[in-house]
Amino acid sequence: MDNPKRELFEQTIVPHMNAAYNLARWLTNRDVAEDLVQEAYLRAFRFFDSFDGRDGKAWVLAVVRNTCFTWLGRGSRAPVVGFDEQIHRADGEHVNAETRLIADAKIGALRDCVQSLPAEYREVVVMRELEEMSYRQIAETTGVPIGTVMSRLSRGRVRLLDCMEGKR
Amino acid sequence: MTCTTALGLVEPYLDGELDASQNAEVAGHLSECESCATVWQRLRALSDDLHTPALRYEASESLRNRVLESVRHADGTGRPSRMNWLALAATMLLAVSVGWNVMFLERSRNADGEVAQEIVSSHVRSLIGEHLLDIPSTDQHNVKPWFNGKLDFSPDVRDFAAQGFPLIGGRVDYIDHRPVAALVYKRRQHVVNLFVWPSASAASVPGSVTGFHLLSWNQDGMDYCAVSDLNEDELRQFVNLYR
Numbered sequence: 001m002d003n004p005k006r007e008l009f010e011q012t013i014v015p016h017m018n019a020a021y022n023l024a025r026w027l028t029n030r031d032v033a034e035d036l037v038q039e040a041y042l043r044a045f046r047f048f049d050s051f052d053g054r055d056g057k058a059w060v061l062a063v064v065r066n067t068c069f070t071w072l073g074r075g076s077r078a079p080v081v082g083f084d085e086q087i088h089r090a091d092g093e094h095v096n097a098e099t100r101l102i103a104d105a106k107i108g109a110l111r112d113c114v115q116s117l118p119a120e121y122r123e124v125v126v127m128r129e130l131e132e133m134s135y136r137q138i139a140e141t142t143g144v145p146i147g148t149v150m151s152r153l154s155r156g157r158v159r160l161l162d163c164m165e166g167k168r
Numbered sequence: 169m170t171c172t173t174a175l176g177l178v179e180p181y182l183d184g185e186l187d188a189s190q191n192a193e194v195a196g197h198l199s200e201c202e203s204c205a206t207v208w209q210r211l212r213a214l215s216d217d218l219h220t221p222a223l224r225y226e227a228s229e230s231l232r233n234r235v236l237e238s239v240r241h242a243d244g245t246g247r248p249s250r251m252n253w254l255a256l257a258a259t260m261l262l263a264v265s266v267g268w269n270v271m272f273l274e275r276s277r278n279a280d281g282e283v284a285q286e287i288v289s290s291h292v293r294s295l296i297g298e299h300l301l302d303i304p305s306t307d308q309h310n311v312k313p314w315f316n317g318k319l320d321f322s323p324d325v326r327d328f329a330a331q332g333f334p335l336i337g338g339r340v341d342y343i344d345h346r347p348v349a350a351l352v353y354k355r356r357q358h359v360v361n362l363f364v365w366p367s368a369s370a371a372s373v374p375g376s377v378t379g380f381h382l383l384s385w386n387q388d389g390m391d392y393c394a395v396s397d398l399n400e401d402e403l404r405q406f407v408n409l410y411r
Contacts, residue, residue, distance in 0.1 A: 003243055009239065010236070010239075014232075014239075017231070017235065018224075021226065022224050025225040038238060041235045041238070041239060042238055042242055043397055045239045046242065046397055046399070070285075070289055070292045104222075107220060110218065110223060129218035130223060130224050135180075135183065150179065157179070160214060161210060161211075164214070
């Protein structure tokens with residue numbers, strides 16, 4: 001007989017695993033993203049009682065994000081200044097490998113530009129543009145006010161446009 | 169609508185965050201103002217480009233299965249029985265009566281304790297297989313001497329296998345700019361890291377991180393901090409045993 005708690009978890013939280021992996025992958029690197037998602041899901045399950053039942057995606061992404069930043073050794077806050085050597089070294093290698101498979105050079109350029117964003121901008125860009133989350137959802141996930149979400153998103157976009165301009 | 173207002177609203181407009189009347193106003197301005205329309209077009213083109221599925225990483229089938237598997241496993245073994253609750257109540261009464269100064273912080277208020285953050289980071293790294301054990305041993309008589317020469321203090325190493333918290337080993341870790349002993353215990357599939365170091369001050373470790381429980385105390389000139397994703401009550405049981 002299945003436990004109703006687990007059934008509910010599988011219905012409300014498990015379906016967001018693509019979003020969870022996407023966020024973890026953009027925040028960390030290929031080598032650890034799967035382990036971090038698994039760890040985050042276990043934590044989410046143990047703390048499932050604290051889920052208010054409203055927005056499973058925002059809730060589980062908050063756990064994923066926290067797990068990622070904890071792994072990165074920075075607590076729950078995104079770093080203010082950007083370029084993380086470790087992330088870039090790890091990712092630079094296989095972004096090249098991955099982009100080789102992609103015919104469209106523009107996608108490779110976009111990927112590089114998003115990856116080069118400071119984490120606090122990168123995460124909101126990923127949540128808004130790739131995950132199509134609302135400002136409210138992003139605010140809930142990141143634990144910052146909506147105004148901060150908007151300004152980070154806006155700055156992230158300016159940097160992306162500049163970065164893409166530079167690659168033209 | 170002025171250009172300043174329009175440019176302030178162009179991103180919420182792009183992101184579908186405006187109400188109908190604001191939408192109409194921004195659209196009206198963009199149809200009349202060439203310079204704002206240029207900004208809008210660049211942003212929209214960027215947004216369109218980013219929407220390509222090629223930029224979105226997808227979870228593999230094997231990850232999905234791993235997660236389902238581990239959640240089922242956690243579910244099967246993770247729930248305390250009625251007896252445990254009684255034991256727990258007794259433990260908590262004891263805790264109150266002895267008047268321990270145990271700090272429990274369940275969910276993130278403010279992660280203002282850098283030490284707590286370091287401890288949790290160290291714990292998480294140990295979980296994902298980076299560095300769990302330097303000395304894998306279930307024998308306290310192996311683990312204790314192993315620390316000699318590696319640390320300038322000698323942690324009290326005890327095994328609680330009989331009580332359901334078997335010692336699985338130890339390692340030297342680095343917290344708050346100094347080497348510390350990490351004693352590693354298991355509770356079912358959960359790992360408990362117990363960090364031990366000589367007291368630098370009377371203060372115990374403050375702070376917390378969502379998803380983890382930290383219990384810290386000070387005893388005989390040493391600071392202790394137990395961290396785990398175990399539920400609070402079981403972690404408290406562990407601390408009770410150790411103290």
